[in-house]
Amino acid sequence: MPPQASPVANHTACLAALRAAAIACGRDPSTVSLLPVSKYHPSSAILALHSQGIREFGENYVQELESKAAELPSDINWHFIGTLQSGKCKDLCRIENLSVIETVDSLSKATKLNNQRAKHWPNHPITCYLQVNTSDEPQKAGIPSSDLNQLQQLVEFFSSPECTTLRLAGLMTIGSRAASTADGLNPDFTKLSQLRNALNEKYGLDLQLSMGMSNDYKQAIAQGSNEVRIGTDIFGQRPTST
Numbered sequence: 001m002p003p004q005a006s007p008v009a010n011h012t013a014c015l016a017a018l019r020a021a022a023i024a025c026g027r028d029p030s031t032v033s034l035l036p037v038s039k040y041h042p043s044s045a046i047l048a049l050h051s052q053g054i055r056e057f058g059e060n061y062v063q064e065l066e067s068k069a070a071e072l073p074s075d076i077n078w079h080f081i082g083t084l085q086s087g088k089c090k091d092l093c094r095i096e097n098l099s100v101i102e103t104v105d106s107l108s109k110a111t112k113l114n115n116q117r118a119k120h121w122p123n124h125p126i127t128c129y130l131q132v133n134t135s136d137e138p139q140k141a142g143i144p145s146s147d148l149n150q151l152q153q154l155v156e157f158f159s160s161p162e163c164t165t166l167r168l169a170g171l172m173t174i175g176s177r178a179a180s181t182a183d184g185l186n187p188d189f190t191k192l193s194q195l196r197n198a199l200n201e202k203y204g205l206d207l208q209l210s211m212g213m214s215n216d217y218k219q220a221i222a223q224g225s226n227e228v229r230i231g232t233d234i235f236g237q238r239p240t241s242t
């Protein structure tokens, strides 16, 4: 477990590890980005990274995000990476500098987000990822990986003229714990990558992959991830855990 104390040093080490992992598998390191995940960590830890020029942060809970967005610098680009509830779409869309939602998992929520953003910040589109439940665990959110039809419907919605305030960037998953600690190819990452390839091919898109967390990001990079979401390795163990 990395030390609790220095998110800046941990972030630097994490970036170096990420670059090394990309190079080790023959990838250009600039095609993989690092999203620090600050849930449950105090604003002071975020400010420490902000003072180093870091502007992207991931949060899981709408209320916590609302209060951090209100008190922290407005040049932060917030990513919402928590389970998306219909009833919270409106609150999220009110946050001007919410820049990314990584957990869109239904057409009705996408429609709601599009409408609410148009109402509150029509000139600040939100970048979205579709969350896929690649491990088919019932407690996990996301579109079942077998439901290609639903994924296609969503991609088509994002490409339609009525979708004016959302942009589709790619697919996101949280692999199962078991897969993340096993050796070799992670089957959850394989599934996400295959779905992405199929959608890119069918629609002529360039969808990206958000996959990999503290304990499985090297494997995720080896399997094509474009964004790893790291909490523990940067900020230390979370004060409270779910």
Ligand SMILES: *Cc1c(COP(=O)(O)O)cnc(C)c1O
Pocket: 037, 039, 060, 081, 082, 174, 213, 214, 215, 229, 230, 231, 232, 233
């Ligand atoms: C908490 C969280 C992370 C970060 O997890 P760590 O294991 O602490 O790196 C990444 N992605 C999502 C969706 C999370 O909820």
